[in-house]
Amino acid sequence: MKIAAKTNPRYTALISMLKETSRANGSNVWREIAKRLEAPSRNYAEVNLSKISRYAREGETVIVPGKVLGSGILTAGVSVAALSFSESAVDKINDASGNCMTIEDLVKKNPEGKLVRILR
Known part of the structure; x- marks a missing residue:
C-alpha cells in the first residue's frame, strides 16, 4: 500500500520549515503543528471566530x-495565524483590532514559539 504524500508545494515547504525550526530552537509547538499538517487535509481544523473569542484573550x-x-x-x-482565512473572518478580525497572518509569517516572527495557543 502506497502512502500518499502532500502534493501542494506550499504545505511541504511549510512542514519542512516547521520541523527545521523546531530542531533549531527546541520548540515543540512547531513540531506539533507540523504533525497536524502532515495528516490528511480532511482532518485539518476549521475554527470559527466564536471559538477563538471563547478561548483567546486580548x-x-x-x-x-x-x-x-x-x-x-x-x-x-x-x-x-492559519493556513487560510475566509473573507468574512479577515474582515471581522481586522475590525476587532486583530491581525491575520500566515503560519510562515508567525514562524519568522516568533521562532521560539513562545506564548502561542493552538486551536483545533
Whole structure:
C-alpha cells in the first residue's frame, strides 16, 4: 500500500520549515503543528471566530492548523495565524483590532514559539 504524500508545494515547504525550526530552537509547538499538517487535509481544523473569542484573550497569538471561518463575533484584538482565512473572518478580525497572518509569517516572527495557543 502506497502512502500518499502532500502534493501542494506550499504545505511541504511549510512542514519542512516547521520541523527545521523546531530542531533549531527546541520548540515543540512547531513540531506539533507540523504533525497536524502532515495528516490528511480532511482532518485539518476549521475554527470559527466564536471559538477563538471563547478561548483567546486580548493581545494573544492563536495558531489554527487549517482554516479560520467567519461565524461568530470576535471582541478581543487577537493575532491569528492559519493556513487560510475566509473573507468574512479577515474582515471581522481586522475590525476587532486583530491581525491575520500566515503560519510562515508567525514562524519568522516568533521562532521560539513562545506564548502561542493552538486551536483545533
